[in-house]
Amino acid sequence: MSSSAPISRSDIELVHHLIERCLVMKMTRDECMEALAEHAHIDPIFTTTVWNELEKANKEFFYAYNFSQKVNTT
Structure with missing residues (x-):
């Protein structure tokens, strides 16, 4: 997806x-951005924007997910 093309719902x-x-593969936001940029050619800014909206809509899930990410790295 190029950054100059209009973004569709799809x-x-x-x-x-x-x-x-x-998320199923327990990737961090940065790992996800890198993977989508490399394998799906998706602009990391777009990935971050969608991720942020998912976090807003699913605060409890992402709180627990981010906590588990921190616990697993220590």
Whole structure:
């Protein structure tokens, strides 16, 4: 996805789905951004935007997810 093209609902849904797959693999936000940029050619800014919106809509999930990420790195 190029940054100059208009963003469609299906673009957002695709990135949402790919982020969910990253979450299943217990990836951090940065790891997810790198993976989507490398393998799906998705602009990291777009990935971050979708991730942030998912965090806003699912605060409790991401609180627990981020906590588990911190626990697993120590």
